[in-house]
Structures are given as structure tokens and as C-alpha cells.
Amino acid sequence: MSENKEIIFKVENLRTWFPITKGAFKKVVGHVKAVDNVSLEVYKGETLGIVGESGCGKSTFGKTLMMLEKATGGQVLFNYDGEFRDITKFNKDEMFEFRKKVQMVFQDPYSALNPQKKIYTSFEEPLIVHGMKDQAQREARMQEVLKMVNIQPDYLMRYPHEFSGGQRQRLCIARALEVMPEVLICDEPVSALDVSIQAQVLNLMKDIQKELNLTYLFIAHDLSVVQYMSDRIVVMYLGKIVEVADSRALYDEPLHPYTRALLSAIPVPDIHNTKKRQVLEGEVPSPIHKPSGCAFHNRCPHCMEICKQVDPELAVQNTENGHMVACHLYAQAQEKTQPEQAAEQTV
């Protein structure tokens, strides 16, 4: 499905570690491994969903792709019209230009607009910074993006507190679109909104994507939202990717035990469906002291001896749709895992 698509982001062994210091001399005693050896490809025009529970590093991953957090290691290659350049090594000017290519929509629309400034000013500033000197031109662009999010241009005169959450998030999306980015990183864009407004914003985002041929990186913890939005989904656990699959494939046929547990947590509005929830035992281990071997082994219902020692590699499981999983269950003979998987499905 996605083989002949153009790659826009190529992430290789990306690490974002935060040092933990101790004592008067700030001795580094450890690291919070928020993003740990993540490799990933993002295709042009797709929506890549990133899911995982709180603290698994999905937001940090998004911020690292924008270089709002410094990467500790690895590469992030961005496609400049066919030429891949490593954004982690960009200098100030190159970074500034890169800002026009990739923009971000943040989680909290209530603090994303400067409360002291009119929307007009908040919208004008990025354009001025990026060298749009002519005021008429700026206003034309502002009206253009506002039209995309269905907000009247005369609302520009208002202050942020005069808007509802949904309107504010739409304004934030519009502002991000002002510089005509190719990629929009959406960091839980609807989790702060009412469910009724969520659908409205999500549909709007889909429409905009179609219109502008945008690439979305959609970070969320709400699985139904991600399923609705995404073409492909990445499941993260403790800073690592455990599974990558097409949206349909992931929901029909989840491979990793963690993904299965996540999916079983989606409520189904059907009283006859007495599905058994697969409840995970224990807590997420600390990202400072990760368990040896597979990070998930202490909560995994299928834990084997090898899981405690060897960290599984992310490997392609299904060459047809590019389904990838990092689990020892699938590294072994295919036939051994199939029945087990079937048993899991019936539950």
C-alpha cells in the first residue's frame, strides 16, 4: 500500500534523553529515556497516528521532530524536494527555514493564544517574522486560513478569552497553516475539547488535509480518535515503538500484547457484547530504570525467558502491508504464533 509513497520524514535511531542531575556539581546520575532509539518513516500526505499511554514519550517525540526538544542522538531526515537533510544538525538559519515546513498544533488551546493580544496580532506576528512585509498580503493570507477553519475574519479583532475551546483550537490550526507547512504535528489536538467539538475539529482537519495535501503526525491517547484519523498507526511504549501498522490492520489484527491490551480497553457501545477486557497488571516501569530485555516483559501475559534478557527488534511481520512489531513472540516460528493469535482474537 505505502511502498511507492514518497517519504517526507525519515527518523533513524532517534533518542531524546533528559539527564537527571544530583548534588551541587550537577553530576549526571541517570537519564529519563523519553524517546529511545526510535526509527520511523513518515510518508507524504498520510496521517500517522502515534498512540501510547501517558509518559510513553509520544509528545516528546513530536517535539523532537520539531527540534523543540534537543535530540540526544540519531538522525531526523527531512525531505527537501527529494534531498534528505538531517535537521538535528541544522544551524539557526536553516532551522528558521525549516519552521516553515513543519508546524505544530498543541494540546491546550486555552493557553496557546497569548491572552494579552488580539487574534489579529497573534496571527500577524509569525507572518512578519517570516518576512511578509506587506500588510495587505498578510491580511489576505490571514483571511485565507481563517476561511479554511470556518471562522469569520472580523473575529480577528477579538481577544482569546472571547472564544470557546473549539474555536480556539481551530484558530491554532489556522495559525499553524499560515506559513504553509508541509507537515503538521498535532500533539493531542482534541483531548482538551468536548467530545461533540472533537468530531467537528477532526472533520475539519481531515478536510484541510485533503485540500492542502498535508502530512499529519497525529499524537493522541484516544484510540478511537486515532483510528478515525490515521492511515497508519505507531504504538509506543516507554519511549520505544512496539508496533507499526496500517490503521485497519492494527485494529483487525493487533500483534503486540501491549497493543491488544490497549485495544481491548476501547469501550464498545453494545450491551450484548460481553467482551473480556485484558487488564494489564502493574504499573508502567520508570523510564529511568527500564527493565532489561523487552520493556514490556513485566506486564506481558506471554512473557518468556528470552523477553527478560533480549530487547526485541522492530521487524516486519507482514510484508504485504508493512505491519511491523517488536516482540519475541513473532520472532520465532510463524506457525507457533498463529494459533495463539487466533485464540486471542476470539476473546
Added chain:
Amino acid sequence: MSEAKTMSIKEQNKGAATSLMKKNIRKFLRNKLAVFGLVVVALMTIACVVAFIGGIDFRTPDMANMRAAPNSAHMFGTDTIGRDLLARVLVGGCYSIFIGVFCAVASNVLGAVLGAIAGYFGGKIDALLVRLSELFQAFPQLVLVMMLVAMLKTRGLGNLLLIFVITGWMTTFRMVRNEFMSLKGETYVKVCEAFGMSKSNVMFKQILPNVMTPIIVSTTTNVAYFILQEASLSFIGLGVADSTPTWGNILNAAKNLQVVQNQWWIWVFPGLAISLFVLAINFLGDGLRDVLDAKQQ
């Protein structure tokens, strides 16, 4: 077409701005004490400035009328060497108010800039600046003034201004630093960084407007604080040189018990001027706080 729309947006922009301003002014006018403060501050300032510019004679002693009680020729009476007290209070007010306003503005600007830098960058710069502010706070102002006077061998206006500014920025610094530390975590700051805005732009154009209210309020109240500081320093004879009248300098004459007991007008009028002005400034500051605080709107 687009030109017409541009015009309309700009026009409306102006309209909205003035309406907000009007709303704030109305709110301010409803506060009786604040209006009283504003009126008193304005009247006293105007009177002092007019007298100063008009070249009122505050130097020439009236030898025939030394220590004269208030009368038709000298409304506030005359001081121990026969100088007209009204003229001295007016001209002295000019100096006092200038000292208060200049020091308040300068120390607040210094404090705000350093606070912005410390709060926004954090880390080592922050630690350094905080230690520096603690150092200044721990150092007695009086000793600094005496040191400077001893070193420069003159008692001048400049010394006083310098000392007040370098010993007065810490409160604002701490306030602005704390505000910056909490505001830099706000999403709109991240948005601006994501747009690639420069650090100074983010600091001074994005975050600082949100800290302006407490800065303005603290500047107003600091004016009163510095006027009092100057008065007390001049009273004990460490302030401005004797030739320059300030409210504190005039009061200096009241160090003499003879004067306190027999010539009440020499200390009542400058004392009254100080108290009234400081009180009015404080009312004004409170009123401004009520109007400008966005959280209450």
C-alpha cells in the same frame, strides 16, 4: 476589494481598542480613592513643575522676616534663614517627585530586564542573577550611600539616583523572574518558538506584556517608596546637597528641637506634602491594579 477589507479590519481594530480603553477608564473613575489619588498627584506635580519652570525664588533670604509664621506675604511662612517656604516646598517637590519617578522607572526597567533574562533562560544565568540580587538585598542601602559620599566627597543628586537604582531593582526582579518562569511554560510561548521567533522577541514581545500589569503597579508604588527614602536620607543629612531643596531637605531643619517646638510651619508643610503625595500615589497604584489586572476581567 482586498484594499477595502484591509481598511475595514484596521478601522474595527481601532474601534475595539478604544472601547476597551473606555471600559477601563470608566472602571477607574468608579474607584473614588483612585481618582482622588490621581487628582492629588496630578495637581501637586503640575504645581511643582510650574513653579520650577516659572523660576520661583526659593533662594533669597528675607532678612526682615526670619522664622515668620504663615502670613499674606509668605503663605507657608519662612524658614530659619528667612527663605520663603512655599517656594521651597514647590521646588523641593519638583526634585522629590523627579527622584521618585526616575528611580522607580529606572529600577523597574532594570529589574524587569534582568528578571526576564533570569526567568526565561533559567539555569546558570538565573542562579547568578538571583545570587546577585540577594547580595544587593543583604547590603544596607545607608552604608552604600555613605560609602559613595565618602568616595566622591560630594553629596549630589546623581549619587542618590545611582544608589537608589542599584539598590532598588531586586523586588521587581524577583517578581518578574517568577512570572517569567511560570509563563514560559505556557503553550503560546512554545507556539512562538515553533514559528522560529527569536528569543528576545519571545521574551519582550510575547511574555513581557503579560507581566506589564504588576510592573506598572509596582512602579507607581515604588515612586512613593523612593520619595520616602530620599526624605529620610536627606533628613539625616545624607541625601541631596543642602543647596538643592527637596522635601526631605526642608524637613532637615526640623532636626532642631527649638524649631520643632516653636516654628511648626517649617516641618508641617513639607511633612504634609510628603504624606499627601505618598498617600495619593498609593491610592493611584491600588486603583491601577484593580483596572489592569486581566484576571479580574
